[in-house]
Amino acid sequence: MSTVLLRRVPVSSPVHRLWAGTKMIGVFLISLLLMILPTWPILGIMIVFLIATGVVARLPLGVLPRLPWMIWLLIGVGALFSAPVGGAALLRYAQIVVFGLIVLAASMMIAWTTPMSDIAPALATLGRPLRKLRVPVDELAVVVALALRGLPLLLEEIRILRAARRLRPKPDLLHRTTDPLIDILTAAMAVSTRRAGELGEAITARGGTGRLTARPATPGRNDAVALAVVVVVCAGALAVELLL
Numbered sequence: 001m002s003t004v005l006l007r008r009v010p011v012s013s014p015v016h017r018l019w020a021g022t023k024m025i026g027v028f029l030i031s032l033l034l035m036i037l038p039t040w041p042i043l044g045i046m047i048v049f050l051i052a053t054g055v056v057a058r059l060p061l062g063v064l065p066r067l068p069w070m071i072w073l074l075i076g077v078g079a080l081f082s083a084p085v086g087g088a089a090l091l092r093y094a095q096i097v098v099f100g101l102i103v104l105a106a107s108m109m110i111a112w113t114t115p116m117s118d119i120a121p122a123l124a125t126l127g128r129p130l131r132k133l134r135v136p137v138d139e140l141a142v143v144v145a146l147a148l149r150g151l152p153l154l155l156e157e158i159r160i161l162r163a164a165r166r167l168r169p170k171p172d173l174l175h176r177t178t179d180p181l182i183d184i185l186t187a188a189m190a191v192s193t194r195r196a197g198e199l200g201e202a203i204t205a206r207g208g209t210g211r212l213t214a215r216p217a218t219p220g221r222n223d224a225v226a227l228a229v230v231v232v233v234c235a236g237a238l239a240v241e242l243l244l
Helices: 020-036 040-056 069-085 087-113 116-126 128-133 137-167 180-205 209-213 221-243
Strands: none
Touching: 020 040, 020 087, 020 116, 020 221, 040 087, 040 221, 069 087, 116 128, 116 137, 128 137, 137 180
């Protein structure tokens, strides 16, 4: 299983053709509902909805990331600490874990179906009302866009550095002077500085950071239908919870 993190899956689907802001609003509505009522019926409905969205988006199973074993270990340790308190505490802990996984999957759905170049214009458009309060919307959108673009590169560089270090001969314990983690972090910082300089030069050559938010797309009829579907699903989940 390959890991696709913050990278668009190159397929054609109705979800891929939606405006980036529509997907952000949909994820916000789902997160808001789960924060208010993280019950099992609502969690189950949202899981089914995300699976259905993934099927419509034609996402292969290979896009699912394999979480590091350390995360599963921490989840298991948290469950062990919650178990002695009682079944209610363990159940609430399980709901929190499932809630986090659903929000993570919904956020990754945006990355899998949206080019990173569309994130900044969408954020600038959604934050347009905040400009009246003198909030630096464009600057914040540029920061988010650059962070989303740089994170996959940084992770790839860390993988390369780890593989390169494994190929090096293991030093004698008596002559070991540095920690492997410190070596990798130092090399990652050096590579990130070089990458940042190259990215800055490329952005300057293309007209500055203003070009990152200068392609504002507009939502269409399909976006209105998609938002209506999300609202109906959230309202239906809320109705099911009230009836139970």
